Amino acid sequence: MNDDAFVIDVAGVNKSFNGKRVVRDLDMQVRRGEIYGFLGPNGSGKTTSIRMLCGLLTPDSGRGTCLGYDIIRETAEIKRRVGYMTQRFSLYEDLSIQENLDFMARMYGMPNRRQVVTDALQRLGLTDRRRQLAGTLSGGWKQRMALAACMLHAPQLLLLDEPTAGVDPKARRDFWSEIYTLAATGISVLVSTHYMDEAERCHRLAYIADGRLLARGTPQQVLEAAGLTTWSVEGEGLQQLAAQLRDLPGVEQVVPFGATLHVSGTDAALLAQSIAPYQASADYRWSAARPGLEDVFIQLMEHAQDNGA
């Protein structure tokens, strides 16, 4: 296997369910050692894409490799080397933590099973609760245990499907620091999420909506490619203002952000022209804002919907 190669390199991958195209012409390249964010709203095809990468679903068309192995013909090799953490908890709730880890260690034929499991329990901090049934764990602990379980066989690539969904902010932060630690050891991570703030934590990312990849690159590149200009407004009666702004030419997004309003558009000149009368008003204080990834993604999604409709 070529060391410089991408750990994931797929092109033109399609998947339909019952005639509905769920993933369209997916192109994706993930480099070794990077944390690759896979973003998109619910039902956009993230899980389906990840399942195709690790051989759980067969693509209708397209080709590609995962860790250098063909995603259609060499799924057995891929499964042995990839750690896949499913979106829905899919370990056995009626088995204890230790029994689950033991099961997974045996599944991957770990020669030093006991040691591996003991170490994993220690790292998790669950040594004392190892006999507790997995079904009785809280959401955050289940996620951590699932991560530990898919890490037992020291995979070179982790596929994490919404690992932080429904987890409290503290646990989310811990989870991400763990992912950073892993990436630092050379493990590549593909992580899907629909939390926009997590996008910024990734080295590179791809944004998918309705089965189509709409943007990809480093967070910086994605921001720049969108070419979005954003203004921030403060003042009284922002609700009425939002309603008025929405219909103006050049205004593509009006999103409330706490006590402010974010007004964005791709045509900076047209946007400036439209908001000029309101900038003159003493009721509002306008300032140029740095558009966030969230603004960009909402923009991309609405564009996609307009084009699709």
Added chain:
Amino acid sequence: MSLRGFSWSRFIAMVVKEFIQMRRDRLTFAMMVGIPLIQLTLFGFAINSDPKHLPTAVVTADHSVFARSFVAGLAHSGYFEIVQDLETESEARRMLDTGEVQFVVTVPVDFGRKLLRGERPVLLVEADATDPSATSNAITALVTLGQTVLNRDLTGTLVALQPRQPPYELRIHRNYNPEGLTHYNIVPGLMGVILTMTMIMMTGLAITRERERGTMENLLATPVRPLEVTIGKIVPYILVGYIQVSLILLAAWAIFEVPMQGVALLLLCVLAFVAANLSVGIMFSTLAKNQMQAMQMTFFFFLPSILLSGFMFPFRGMPQWAQAIGEILPLTHFLRLVRGILLKGNGVAEALPHLWPIALFMLVVMCVGLKRYRKTLD
């Protein structure tokens, strides 16, 4: 499907996991012990193997002393309760059909006179033998009755007519059921029925449960192979099968006093039979979309097994097509094995012809199951 790449480690992972889950699942435990107990009680105890006072109609066209003695002898035996003394045969037949009586005894015209002439008149006994265990002992009593009942009347010059052979010919028609099973058949046969039901039901849920709980996704993401999953799920239930067999054999021996021979050979045959049924369960669970469907399939298989295997109805009494289906079913062969070994003392040589059809059945079903097992979530 190939044996190459079979991993003991993954296989053991499956077996250990299944054992733990089985131990923690109360329903499985209840089924393991509850079903044999309930079935044994229902089939074993509810069947009175030596019923007496069976309703009997007598059609007497002869009023000789001999005819009266015979009828009195019937009543005296305790097995027959004369409920009707009829004149016409058609009325008697109707009562037999409707089940109002279990026996119709017809004493023909001139019975007495022919008897005296030594012509051995025919005494017709018609039995409703749909439930053979209900009639067989009564019929036996009837035969012995013939040896003695008329001895009192055949005195003096008539002593010459006293039987070696009874002075009349007793003709017995076992209607509806020519074979006439004995009650010993029931309890050993029950073993096969119980195993069929519980084994298929338990494994039938095995893979659908993984799918419904979402654990299938994790399982499929590991390098595990179909053969490792299926055999890994079968092995723990073989033990369950043996626990059930022990329970039933114990009950058969201690409570129902079924003769016991060749238990070692029987336990070997149980292995084949249990494995065959477990394969059926696994196959069903690869076909079924959910647990409900798996249950339905179980019953779809269970019914013909009970009806066409010779458990409910004597095998040779069934029409040709039904026998053909029956020959395929593992239960048919297992019943022959159990009855042959326990009751007749059959050995390995007699058992083999019934062992290989079970093995063949298992092989075919296993292959179908493995072929249907999907390695992806598609």
